[in-house]
Amino acid sequence: MADLTEPVRLRAARPDEADALSGLTMRSKAYWGYNAAFLADCRDELRLRPDEVVARRTMVAERDGTVHGMATLDGDPPDGELGLLFVEPDAIGRGVGRMLYRHVMAEAARLGFAQVRIESDPHAEGFYLAMGAQRQGTNHAMPVMMAWPVRPEPSWSVAWSAGAPTVHVGNVAEFNGQFTSGVRGPDHYSCLAAFCGQRPAIIVLPQQVDDWWGRDVGAVLGWGDVEVHGGIAGDGRVSEAILNRPDLVARLTSQGSPVLPWGRTAAFDAIAPSPGGVLAAISRYESKRHSHELFRALACDHPGIVVPAQRPAGSRRALAGELAGGTKVVLKREYGVGGSGTLIVSAETKGLRALARRWADGVLVEEYVEGSDLYRNPTFDAVIDSDGEVHPVGVGLMDVDGTSYRGVTVGRGVLPEPLVDTAVGFGVAVGRALAKERYRGWYDVDFVTDRSGRLAPVEINLRLTGPAVAFHIQAALDRLRGGHHLVRTLDCVPLGARLPAGALRVHVxxxxxxxxxxxxxxxxxxxxxxxxxxxxxxxxIAARTSQALAEAETTVRDASTALGEMFVDLPLSPRAAHGARRRRARLRRPSR
Known part of the structure; x- marks a missing residue:
């Protein structure tokens, strides 16, 4: 028996191995319990002849000199076929099939194949679906699927992670707190930091997470083994909690991996110092006032961009008078994230005098940009590398309720190409200006679309964001499963009931x-x-078509809401019913 501690390696098969590989295919087929007559009928179809080994691009998976699996890529571009993929029975479930499949898809991409057809044994259908293939129908009761060649890791991802395993730190509350009255406990949004890299080695989160979560997500995104440190900072002060554990500091910084926080802070610099000038650039351009000044300076070179007027609010009396005039405006505090510190005010807004008292000090009044709901809130993300080069990530369409961010959709066809081109052109110009100010790292530019289809930039975020998660997931699935994925994030899907951890996993x-x-x-x-x-x-949610994406979203929302149906007929006292209504009203807004 081969030593299972030895690594599996792939190599091209030799013509003199044809008979041995044909025997492997038959043993693998027999694993599923087929009778002798059926196997005899399959023998000729599953036979690999010596003169076919090279022509069919045959690969074998070998450990310690023993072949454990084989696969062929048949046909000529653009359409190919996964002719054979079989694994020795004692190696099934040990990752050999996944390795062969991914190699075939990578080879298909290298050779220029657009798609790869798979006619699967019914018992292997689940494997291929898990690897990203999609059902196309059946052929004589055999499932027929289509797979797509994998795509290489995008340049922006390499720039972000240096092409290496990364350490992710979810310091969301800490980053936000540096611009407000301080850290107010951990933020659920910190979990999103786990997704912002293709190969996380270590993930540090303020709140405790169940082991199944990391394992399940990692299995889909191809993470491998990930070390998760959860529950380290119940007060949200992640950097302080890390520094109080010298062993953890050493663990994070001794791996030779980039240490990537959600956002850079002075506190985090004590763990992994940022390049000079980064913190100053963050302080300057997270400001709604300074970002607006930058937008105005750049807009003249971008005809598809319109910058809304902005000015300080002035006195409380002046603000109250302006608001009473009925003109729709946007009030902005100089700093704020995820819609916090931003308020749309119109003639229908109640309590304008009280509002003016609360908002006057240091507030900016910005022109409200009228527009349709279609393509209303685009966002552009990019990475500035250590040399100051801007690497565009992509343009997504955010779901924004008023000023509250709820999620994003990214992928081909989500936005019209002219809007994408305008957002990329202006977003790159913003990035180059930030690079001159010595900022390095992730940033985005958020827009609203006016009635004529022009984009109005409204803020810059110099940190990771909700859309960054969608782009990273999209890149991971494209790299592992091939093709082009659409990804939609829903940051707040209400659950009809609060479940124990075990029941929650069953539901998921x-x-x-x-x-x-x-x-x-x-x-x-x-x-x-x-x-x-x-x-x-x-x-x-990820899918290759907008229809599948929409149907899956409906399924997720309906199933999550339905969790509460078991409690519909339970009697509630008036006091309990009042408490339930109050809890529903306190649903937290994500931070983006």
Whole structure:
């Protein structure tokens, strides 16, 4: 028996191995319990002849000199076929099939194949679906699927992670707190930091997370083994908590891996110093006032951009008088995230005098940009590398309710190409200006679209953001499964009931299976909020078509709401009913 501690390696098969490989295919087929007559009928179809070994691009997976599996890539570009993929029975379930499949898809990409057809044994259908193939129909009761060549890791991802395993730190509350009255406890949004890299080695989160979450997400995104340190900072002060554990500091900084926080702070610099000038640039351009000044300076070179007027609010009396005039405006505090510190005010807004008293000090009044709901809130993300080069990530369409961010959709066709081109052109110009100010790292530019289709930039975020999660998930699935994925994040999916951890996982597994049946993938991105008094989950849904994406979203929302149906007929006292209504009203707004 081969030493299972030895690594598996792939190599091209030799013509003199044809008979041995044909025997392997028959043993693998017999593993599923087929009778002798059926296997005899399959023999000729599964036979590999010596003159076919090279022509069919045959690869073998070998450990310690013993062949454990084989695969062929048949046909000529653009359409190919996974002719054979078989694994020795004692190696099934040990990752050999996954390795062969991924190699075939990578080779298909290198050779210029657009798609790869798979005619699967019924017992292997689940494997291929899990690897990203999609059902196309059947052929004589054999499932027929289509797979797509994998795509290389994008340049922006390499720039972000240096092409290496990364350490992720969810210091969301700490980053936000540096611009407000301080850190106010941990933020569920910190869980999103786990997704912002293709190969996380270590993840540090303020709140405790269940082991199944990291394992399940990692299995889908190809993370491998990940070390998770959860529950380290109940007060949200992640950097302080890390520094109080010298062993953890050493663990994070001795791996030779980039240490990537959600956002850079002075406190985090004591763990992993940022390049000179980064903190100053963050302080300057997280400001709504300074970002607006930059927008005005750049807009003249971008005809598709319109910058809304902005000015200080002035006195409380002046602000109250202006608001009473009925003109729709946007009030902005100089700093704020995820819509916090931003308020749309119109003639219908109640309590204008009280509002003016609360908002006058240091507030900016910005022109409200009228527009349609279609393509209303685009966002552009990019990375500035250590040399100051800007690497565009992509443009997504945010779901924004008033000023509250709820999620994003990214992928081909989400936005019209002219809007994408305008957002990229202006977003890159912003990045180059930030690079001159010595900023390095992730940033985004958020827009609203006016009635004529022009983009109005409204803020810069110099940190990771909710859309960054969608782009990273998209890149991971494109790299592992091939093709082009659409990804939609839903940062707050209300749960009809608060479940114990075990029951929550059962619910997630059941809904994930329902999504797979729709050719979609479900990932839980924010698990910790499921245990709040008003429980919810953050999720990401991926699919290759907008129809599958929409159907999966409906499935997720309906199944999550239905959790409360078991309690519909339970009698509630008036006091308990009042408490339930108050808890529903306190549903927290994500931070983006």
């Amino acid at each position: 597994d059941r809904v994930a299976q329902q999504c797979r049946e729709l050719d979609a993938t479900l990932l839980v991105t924010i698990p910790t909020a499921a245990f709040d008094p008003v429980p919810y989950l953050g999720v990401a």
